[in-house]
Amino acid sequence: MxxxxxxxxxxxxxxxxxxxxxxxxxxxxxxGTVSEKLTNSLSDYDDPGGGNVAAREIIGRASGIDPQQGYLLLVETDEPVAAGDPAPAAVTAAAELLRSRPEVEQVVDYTSDGGSALVATDGSSTLVVGNVGAMTDQESRKAEELLQQAIKDDPDLRGRTWLGGATPGHVxxxxxxxxxxxxxxxxxxxxxxxxxxxxxxxxxxxxxxxxxxxxxxxxxxxxxxxxxxxxxxxxxxxxxxxxxxxxxxxxxxxxxxxxxxxxxxxxxxxxxxxxxxxxxxxxxxxxxxxxxxxxxxxxxxxxxxxxxxxxxxxxxxxxxxxxxxxxxxxxxxxxxxxxxxxxxxxxxxxxxxxxxxxxxxxxxxxxxxxxxxxxxxxxxxxxxxxxxxxxxxxxxxGVDATSLPQEISAGRVAAVVDRDYDAQSASPLQIVLDTGAAPDSARLTDYAERVADVDGVEAVGAPVELDDRHWQIDAVLTDNPLDDPAMDAVEAVQDVTAPYPARFAGATADFLxxxxxxxxxxxxxxxxxxxxxxxxxxxxxxxxxxxxxxxxxxxxxxxxxxxxxxxxxxxxxxxxxxxxxxxxxxxxxxxxxxxxxxxxxxxxxxxxxxxxxxxxxxxxxxxxxxxxxxxxxxxxxxxxxxxxxxxxxxxxxxxxxxxxxxxxxxxxxxxxxxxxxxxxxxxxxxxxxxxxxxxxxxxxxxxxxxxxxEPPATAPTPTPPPSPSAPATDTATDTATDTATDTATDTAKTPTA
Incomplete structure (x- = not known):
């Protein structure tokens, strides 16, 4: 053949x-057009049939927010800030920038209800969170580029504000x-x-x-x-x-x-x-x-x-x-x-x-x-x-923004959050419960309290109704989402007996x-x-x-x-x-x-x-x-x-x-x-x-x-002995391959690569 x-x-x-x-x-x-068709999204690493994917889809349908994406603006302030303080001009400008984006569905800063965890432990910086709807890869890349440019163009933000979060981090x-x-x-x-x-x-x-x-x-x-x-x-x-x-x-x-x-x-x-x-x-x-x-x-x-x-x-x-x-x-x-x-x-x-x-x-x-x-x-x-x-x-x-060098904005944001913030409120564990048409609020509350008792859980939010069949409970973890203690905590939460069928989403649950x-x-x-x-x-x-x-x-x-x-x-x-x-x-x-x-x-x-x-x-x-x-x-x-x-x-x-x-x-x-x-x-x-x-x-x-x-076999043709560098006992000779109809030839000049 x-x-x-x-x-x-x-x-x-x-x-x-x-x-x-x-x-x-x-x-x-x-x-030549293949690069325009390739994907580069976090969902590329998901099992499409996983419970975490189903949980994100339920949250997305109910709230219009994609739990797998989002923005974090890290704003360094001239003076230390604390919960209850008025927002400095830079924080206000950061929040307005996010609100101006069409994909942003919700903006949260430290002046919002429950936003106190968005201030660094020393008060030197604060986070502004932008929750977004579903975005394509091309939209994510374009949005990241426009936000970076807007930060450079705004004198209140330039030099003191860095863009991070799930979407910019992955981009x-x-x-x-x-x-x-x-x-x-x-x-x-x-x-x-x-x-x-x-x-x-x-x-x-x-x-x-x-x-x-x-x-x-x-x-x-x-x-x-x-x-x-x-x-x-x-x-x-x-x-x-x-x-x-x-x-x-x-x-x-x-x-x-x-x-x-x-x-x-x-x-x-x-x-x-x-x-x-x-x-x-x-x-x-x-x-x-x-x-x-x-x-x-x-x-x-x-x-x-x-x-x-x-x-x-x-x-x-x-x-x-x-x-x-x-x-x-x-x-x-x-x-x-x-x-x-x-x-x-x-x-x-x-x-x-x-x-x-x-x-x-x-x-x-x-x-x-x-x-x-x-x-x-x-x-x-x-x-x-x-x-x-x-x-x-x-x-x-897993891979997230913490793997980026700190000269990259999302890498810097991730490093500062890990070092200077007590709770990972920007990456909570999201628990979606399939409660059916008539949930028992007491059972939901009791479950939330038991989740709060798990080691590694910083805080647990009140149950929130998503639609007529699903409720959501957010649990803020103490440690960085992909660190071992955070993963141990989420596994422990998953072992807590839930009153209704539960699915889990968030960075830690996604990786698990x-x-x-x-x-x-x-x-x-x-x-x-x-x-x-x-x-x-x-x-x-x-x-x-x-x-x-x-x-x-x-x-x-x-x-x-x-x-x-x-x-x-x-x-x-x-x-x-x-x-x-x-x-x-x-x-x-x-x-x-x-x-x-x-x-x-x-x-x-x-x-x-x-x-x-x-x-x-x-x-x-x-x-x-x-x-x-x-x-x-x-x-x-x-x-x-x-x-x-x-x-x-x-x-x-x-x-x-x-x-x-x-x-x-x-x-x-x-x-x-x-x-x-x-x-x-x-x-x-x-x-x-x-x-x-x-x-x-x-x-x-x-x-x-x-x-x-296979090619037809031929009788072996003797070749010169190996070089002197080979051991003296090595008397075996190489063989030149040939077809049955070919005459034997001297292969002493046979070249090799």
Whole structure:
């Protein structure tokens, strides 16, 4: 199948490239409007079926106020103020500014009934609250911009008033995130270019994956634009599409170009080289793409629009990168031919010595590990478990304005409120009771009093009728809404027996609902991920042992990444300030990305091992050969992927830092400890058992003609021995792959990326 595809791409290379250019142009035009269609609202993080969402909808219908949104104006006063004092000019101006906004339904300041908690403990500042109706993302961004400008233009407010609250906070989190992502991309691009030149050993070859990254990103934008017509797609999807598209294009490009150079040296430019490349590396790319897509598709099992958007963006990006690698890139290589090695230093064009030296070192590593496989397997497992051990104390938190730096207005407001105000009256716990048509006021009052007795509850308001079936009780919490004491208090309130069915809303209740919904969806997402990965790896290898072993190794590497995140961010190491916990969605995203890429690298290695076994090598020799041929490719791909992702650690937002550092660490651990130590040691321990499958499954594998997808095996062709840097006992030789009809050739000049 793949050989036929390679032949067809060579024959129709110009037509394929013109078609690819046309599709890319159309995708550019259509996908260019995707940013206008993306969402960036707090509801992206909600389970639409959660009780907190239902509570907010009831409050919104009854009052016209969206409990999830709102403004806080922090006003610093010249003289200390106290409850009962007349409002200074700045406070009056702040209240009038909010009343002038069409979306504001209610304005509350310290002169309002029950507004005494809106004055700082030292009287140096006060809060003016603006409760708003439902707003779209575009309306929120525009309103935040206009309010900031109005504050600058008003002499009573300028220099003493700062805009914060839920709506500006979320808008500014998005703005800072976009700015930091752009900066990370700009900082990492020169590094990537240099590394690509060094890894691909030539300018033309180095530009190929960048071309693939651009094409895959444009195709991904068009795919996401289509998706916006059917569902809400979060703005974070574009950031993932950029990082993942570039990373996978580098991975796939490195694999395809390296193999094409091998075949080019063996057969010269022409159909044979391209056919062999697509038949071997192309098959690997297909299964690699399917496994990465499966890992990211598991995110769609979560009901939250944000996670579903990230999963959808991941699948679209993987498909886009794979399409270029399997169709556009081979046609491009057919046109280039030997010119793929152009614009390289003359010494690098004679790559045989350096390639064999690199392969010899990896070959030597594999042989050393396989001489004492049990020792190295236990050592690698112990190291990974030790790194993962901090995971036992992991805690999770949400994202709000407190995550912003204090030079951002909403971040400053959140920090001052947390430091200088006794009660979090601007973010109360909202309890909505379904009382029916005839509520008992005494039972409502008794319930409110019992809620007030809960530790961590500062005050409780009187029950308020929302409509003929619902009443609302507000409970002001003592601590910041996303701090552990506040969450403990809300959980305790939820345990208080209510006289009527109760739903809970507010910042704390929303986060608890989000965390609970993620936990409830994890078994389904994990089951989908495990099942699809097992099926794909069985289809690729014909074994049931290798897929199970891959799952185990992926769990070890991702567990190590999570433990590393807890140690760095929650415990405060490597120069990062200690946090109260990890952002709740970060582990899910890191797991999906790291799991997919770990399986991706595993497929790279297994493909070469399978080829070596088919050519007649013994099990251990095949493993050493596979690691020798893929060791530098996998390591280079991992490093190149980690540069743009790891640059996210420079972000000003902790949850972005967690995502970047976690994904980069997981990929590096997998490409080094797992691939260099754990894989060869376990392969050696299990021997032929690695390839075992029950007879019915072997028959199914043959019946589905999955074995026909593999290139025909050839007799191994001897190559020069490894470089002197390899151990003296390392006598295994590399093998040049070829078709059954090809004559054996000297591969001493075989170039690699």
């Amino acid at each position: 793949f050989s036929a595809l390679g032949s067809a791409l060579h024959r129709r290379r110009v037509a394929v490239l013109l078609l690819a250019l046309l599709v890319t142009a159309l995708a550019t035009v259509y996908g 500014q989190v998005g703005q800072v995130s976009d700015e930091d992502l752009t900066r990370a991309e700009l900082l990492s691009l020169p590094v990537i270019l240099v590394l690509l030149f060094l890894v691909f050993r030539g300018l033309v070859a180095a530009l190929v994956p960048l071309l693939g990254g651009i094409v895959s990103l444009l195709l991904s934008m068009a795919g996401l634009r289509v998706a916006t017509d059917f569902m809400n797609v979060s703005a974070g999807a574009m950031s993932l599409a950029f990082a993942l598209g570039l990373g996978l294009s580098i991975d796939f490009g490195l694999l395809i170009v390296s193999r094409y150079r091998d075949e080019l040296a063996a057969h010269g430019p022409g159909a044979q080289a391209l056919r062999r490349t697509v038949a071997t590396a192309g098959r690997t790319v297909l299964f690699s793409a399917l496994t990465v897509a499966a890992a990211l598709a598991a995110l769609t099992a979560f009901p939250h629009p944000y996670l579903r958007s990230m999963g959808l963006a991941g699948v679209i990006t993987v498909v886009s990168a794979a399409l270029f690698a399997l169709l556009g890139l081979p046609a491009f290589l057919a046109v280039l031919g030997a010119r793929i090695n152009s614009l390289a230093p003359r010494r690098w064009q004679r790559t045989a010595g350096s390639a064999q030296s690199t392969e010899g070192r990896w070959h030597g590593v594999a042989r050393t590990v396989m001489r004492r496989p049990a020792v190295f397997a236990l050592l690698a497992t112990a190291v990974l478990l030790a790194i993962a051990s901090p995971l036992a104390g992991v805690r999770f938190v 609902a989000q965390r609970g919904s993620i936990a409830d969806s994890l078994p389904l997402a994990g089951g989908i991920l495990a099942l699809v990965t097992l099926l794909l790896l069985f289809a690729f290898s014909g074994s049931v042992v290798l897929p199970l072993k891959a799952l185990l190794m992926n769990l070890l590497s991702t567990g190590a990444a999570f433990g590393f995140l807890v140690w760095v961010f929650q415990d405060g190491n490597l120069g990062f300030a200690a946090q109260s916990g990890l952002e709740a969605t970060t582990p899910v995203l890191v797991f999906a990305i790291a799991f997919g890429l770990s399986t991706d690298y595993n497929v790279f290695l297994l493909s070469r091992i399978k080829e070596a076994r088919a050519e007649g090598m013994g099990d251990r020799e095949a493993v050493a050969h596979g690691l020798a041929r893929t060791g530098s490719i996998v390591t280079s791909a991992a490093v190149l992927f980690c540069v743009p992702v790891g640059a996210l650690a420079l972000s000003r937002l902790v949850f972005i830092q967690e995502l970047g550092l976690g994904a980069a660490f997981a990929v590096l651990v997998d490409a080094t400890v797992v691939r260099a130590l754990l894989v060869p040691s376990l392969m050696a321990l299990l021997g032929k058992a690695n390839w075992w499958a029950p007879s019915p499954l072997r028959a199914l594998h043959r019946a589905l003609r999955l074995d026909r997808m």
